[in-house]
Amino acid sequence: MRRTPGHLGRLVAARAVRTFGYGALSVVLAVELSRRGLSALQVGLLFTAALWGGAAAGAALPTLLGHRLRPALMGCAAALAASGAVVATSSDFRLLAAAFALGLVSPTGQDVAAFQALEQTALATDAPASRHVRVYALYDFSAFAAAAAGGLAVAALSTLVPPRDPGTAPNAVVMWAFAAVSAALLPLYAGVPDVPRPVAGGRLGPPRRPILALTALFGLDAFAGGFVVQSFVALWFHQRFGLGPAVLGLLFFGTNLLSGLSFLMAPFLVRRWGLLPTMVGTHLASNALLCTVPLLPTWEASAAALLLRHLTSQVDVPVRRAYTMAAALPEERAAAAGLTLAVRHVAAGLATPLAGWSFPLASGAAPFWVAGALKACYDVALWQAFRNYRLPGDVPVR
Numbered sequence: 001m002r003r004t005p006g007h008l009g010r011l012v013a014a015r016a017v018r019t020f021g022y023g024a025l026s027v028v029l030a031v032e033l034s035r036r037g038l039s040a041l042q043v044g045l046l047f048t049a050a051l052w053g054g055a056a057a058g059a060a061l062p063t064l065l066g067h068r069l070r071p072a073l074m075g076c077a078a079a080l081a082a083s084g085a086v087v088a089t090s091s092d093f094r095l096l097a098a099a100f101a102l103g104l105v106s107p108t109g110q111d112v113a114a115f116q117a118l119e120q121t122a123l124a125t126d127a128p129a130s131r132h133v134r135v136y137a138l139y140d141f142s143a144f145a146a147a148a149a150g151g152l153a154v155a156a157l158s159t160l161v162p163p164r165d166p167g168t169a170p171n172a173v174v175m176w177a178f179a180a181v182s183a184a185l186l187p188l189y190a191g192v193p194d195v196p197r198p199v200a201g202g203r204l205g206p207p208r209r210p211i212l213a214l215t216a217l218f219g220l221d222a223f224a225g226g227f228v229v230q231s232f233v234a235l236w237f238h239q240r241f242g243l244g245p246a247v248l249g250l251l252f253f254g255t256n257l258l259s260g261l262s263f264l265m266a267p268f269l270v271r272r273w274g275l276l277p278t279m280v281g282t283h284l285a286s287n288a289l290l291c292t293v294p295l296l297p298t299w300e301a302s303a304a305a306l307l308l309r310h311l312t313s314q315v316d317v318p319v320r321r322a323y324t325m326a327a328a329l330p331e332e333r334a335a336a337a338g339l340t341l342a343v344r345h346v347a348a349g350l351a352t353p354l355a356g357w358s359f360p361l362a363s364g365a366a367p368f369w370v371a372g373a374l375k376a377c378y379d380v381a382l383w384q385a386f387r388n389y390r391l392p393g394d395v396p397v398r
Contacts, residue, residue: 011119012139014073014188016146019111021084021181023150023256024174026109027248029087030231031238032171036091040235044356046093046100046107047229051349053103057114059342069118070192076114077185080104084179088172103345107352109147109230109256117338120321133275134267136318141263144314148256155249210327210389211336215343217382218320221283222344224374226351227358227367228290230255233306236367241299251303255310262314269315275323276386280379282315287379291372294365326391 033043061072079102086099099105103114123135154174230252237243237251262282269278289309296302328336358366 008123010188010191011123012142014185015111015115015119015139016142017181017184017188018080018115018146019109019143020146020150020153021178022106022111023109023147023252024154025084025087025105025150025178026107026147026230027151027154027234027252028171028174028245029107030235031245032175033096034235035171038093040356041353042093042356043231044353046096047226047231047352048349049097049100050103050105050107051226051345051352053101054106054114055103055342055345055349057103058117058345059338061114061118061338070189072118073115073189073192074186076104077182077189080185081179081182084175084182088175088179107229107231108348109151109252111143117341120325120337120341133270133318133322136321137263137266140314140318140321141260144256144260144263148253148260151249151252151256153249155246155253158245158249210386211324211332211339213385214324214327215340217378217385218340219343219347220381221375221378223347223351224371224378226348227355227371227374229348229352229355232352232355232367236294237299237302240294241302243299247299251306254303254307258307258310259314262311263318266315266318270319275319275326276383279316279319279323280383282312284376284379286310286313287372287375290375291369294368323391 030043033046034040038046057076061076083099083102083105086095087105090096090099119139120136123139157173234248234252237248243251265282266278269282273281286309289305289312292305293302293309296305324336324340355367358370
């Protein structure tokens with residue numbers, strides 16, 4: 001029994017609903033936690049708890065519940081709604097840490113490993129390898145378009161609900177809306193069939209070098225990205241230029257919309273350049289733009305550099321997913337998806353407290369420069385490691 005296109009549509013729709021909530025939440029999350037009295041280091045530690053919790057769930061769920069897709073996804077959705085309610089109401093660091101540690105609240109404006117590992121493997125199982133880039137491009141485009149809409153919703157809401165203090169967002173409304181959106185995932189996942197997937201228990205078996213090498217390199221990229229998660233970038237614009245929620249919401253509407261458009265470029269560029277050159281070339285360009293953001297004198301110029309960066313920053317994501325699924329044997333896919341996503345979240349979680357600690361350095365520029373330099377190292381290492389590698393069976397992934 002195979003999932004019908006309608007069921008694949010449910011998975012894409014569920015991701016869009018999730019990331020609408022994440023996109024809205026990330027605009028106000030770091031600003032609101034700082035307003036409640038938490039230090040930048042404490043905020044970074046909470047983000048670490050979220051990313052590491054997501055990594056643990058992303059690594060465990062495909063192996064333990066890969067054949068029980070519906071209950072796994074519905075359980076995650078229920079836990080996400082409960083976590084959102086805690087974040088909306090509590091100022092206690094320990095209680096917040098417990099909620100974030102479930103690994104379902106994302107500070108990045110995008111998804112977490114627990115959901116993606118299950119959905120990514122399902123999409124790879126239902127589509128032929130030759131269409132993986134296009135399938136993942138649509139999957140990722142829906143997410144970033146929804147995250148952009150979430151940022152736009154915050155901007156619109158700030159004009160309707162006056163902030164209690166100058167420079168703050170109507171945070172309570174945004175956070176309760178996030179919890180409500182999370183609960184809306186339950187009926188979507190209720191229609192996903194609970195059937196076995198053709199994997200051998202979801203185990204990776206004897207580790208193969210290509211999968212482990214990709215996992216390590218993706219971890220380096222994610223560690224670099226942990227310095228510039230969207231919540232921290234929003235806080236930087238707020239502190240450096242005094243931007244309020246209306247402008248921040250519009251800015252991150254733009255960044256997420258351009259990121260979404262960059263996904264649609266992926267299949268075209270892969271056909272012209274191939275998988276590996278597309279991943280490396282577009283990523284290097286985005287890193288150079290990232291380093292320029294804190295160097296510019298006005299918020300308009302910095303915002304323009306950030307927007308240009310996001311036009312190329314996500315081209316590699318659907319290509320990276322397709323490359324991983326092509327490099328993995330069919331029986332490895334669930335574990336490979338969970339492992340690569342889990343390591344990315346662990347690595348990003350290592351970086352977020354360092355980002356919070358380094359935030360005051362160089363007028364807030366240090367996290368941008370560290371992220372750009374490390375991401376460039378990742379690109380060079382990825383090229384060196386895989387430029388002569390042939391995918392198993394010479395799979396024509398496009």
